[in-house]
Amino acid sequence: xxxxxEDQYLIVLDKPAGLPVxxxxxxxxxxxxVKMLEEQYGKIFIxxxxxxxxxxxxxxxxDAETHRALNxxxxxxxxxxxxxxxVEGNPKWEEKVAKHPLRVNVGxxxxxxxxxxxxxxxxxxxxxxxxxQAQAWIEASPMTGRTxxxxxxxxxxxxxxxxxxxxxxxxxNLIARPALHAYSLTIELNGTRATFTAPYPDDFxxxxxxxxxxx
Numbered sequence: 001x002x003x004x005x006e007d008q009y010l011i012v013l014d015k016p017a018g019l020p021v022x023x024x025x026x027x028x029x030x031x032x033x034v035k036m037l038e039e040q041y042g043k044i045f046i047x048x049x050x051x052x053x054x055x056x057x058x059x060x061x062x063d064a065e066t067h068r069a070l071n072x073x074x075x076x077x078x079x080x081x082x083x084x085x086x087v088e089g090n091p092k093w094e095e096k097v098a099k100h101p102l103r104v105n106v107g108x109x110x111x112x113x114x115x116x117x118x119x120x121x122x123x124x125x126x127x128x129x130x131x132x133q134a135q136a137w138i139e140a141s142p143m144t145g146r147t148x149x150x151x152x153x154x155x156x157x158x159x160x161x162x163x164x165x166x167x168x169x170x171x172x173n174l175i176a177r178p179a180l181h182a183y184s185l186t187i188e189l190n191g192t193r194a195t196f197t198a199p200y201p202d203d204f205x206x207x208x209x210x211x212x213x214x215x
Contacts, residue, residue, distance in 0.1 A: 001036065004196050009066040010059055011041065012185070014198040017055040017177050021046065033058075048074055048081075051148065056083070056182025056198045073187055074145065080186040083140040083150055084129070084200070086179035086207055087159040088169055091136050096126045098153035102146045111166060112148040114156050122146045124153040132211040135162055139183075151178060162207065175207040 001019070005012040015021075020032045037044050037060060044060045045067035061067035073079040101119025104112045113119075123143035130137040136159065140150045151167050154160055160169040164178035181204050186195040200208070 001033070002198075004057065004198065009063065010061050010070070010189075011037065011044065012057065012059045012196045013037075015050055015055060015058050015182075017053055017201060017203070020052040021049055021058075024052070047071060048079075048145065049147075050182055051151075051180075053177045054083075054180045054182060055201045055204070057185040057196050058182070059185060059187060059196075070187065077143060078188065080184075080195075081142055081182065082184045083142070084181050084183045084204075085138050085140055085150065085154065086162040086175070086204075086211070087136050087138055087154050088162055089134065089136065089159045090131060091126075091128050091138070091157075091159055093126075094128050096157060098122075098124045098126065098157055100153060100156045102149060102152055104147040109166065112146060112152045114152065120144075120146060122149055122153070124150055126154070126157070130212075133214055135211055137208060137211070150180060174210055175203050177203070179204060179207055 001016060002014040004014055015033060022034055023032050024030055044062055047059050047061055047070045050058055061070055100114040101116055102112050102122040103115035103119040106113045125141045127139040128136060129139055142149050151161055151164055155167040160167045162179040163169055163172050163175045181200055184195055184197040186193055
């Protein structure tokens, strides 16, 4: 866990993959991010979530007023989240908007599914960054905040995230988790837009490097 920015109002950090934000339902005694932060900083407030498997930028508020202000930015879609991912296959598009309605927490695996009748409106904007032989490096900007949204929308477009076997990807030796990284977050601080970025973790970098060698 690397702190990117901290002040009296908020903490911005680079979350490592594999660390849950809240207690894991199956491993309640295992380390989790909020506990680690509160041991160091005292009471903090959750503004948004990242999956356990996802690395990258997160922001936490340190007081109730900042929490309300940041929540408003996320609810009004004024906070800009950009993710980078590696997906299977060869997208036929340079840019694509996925608007499949999503229903969360389905079945014993708690998957999110496309549900045109009962799903909630959801939108993710994708951009192709680089194409490899059988994979692609993409950017994803979620306009809504459904659980597993990017993972499900990518799969629904026929390009599941590399390593994301829960959503239809093949087994791979390139990376041991779904290849998804929260690359940047833009929020308003004291009337000014500020962007925070997190570098790729080693596993994501190595997967990209291996793919680039075989272009």
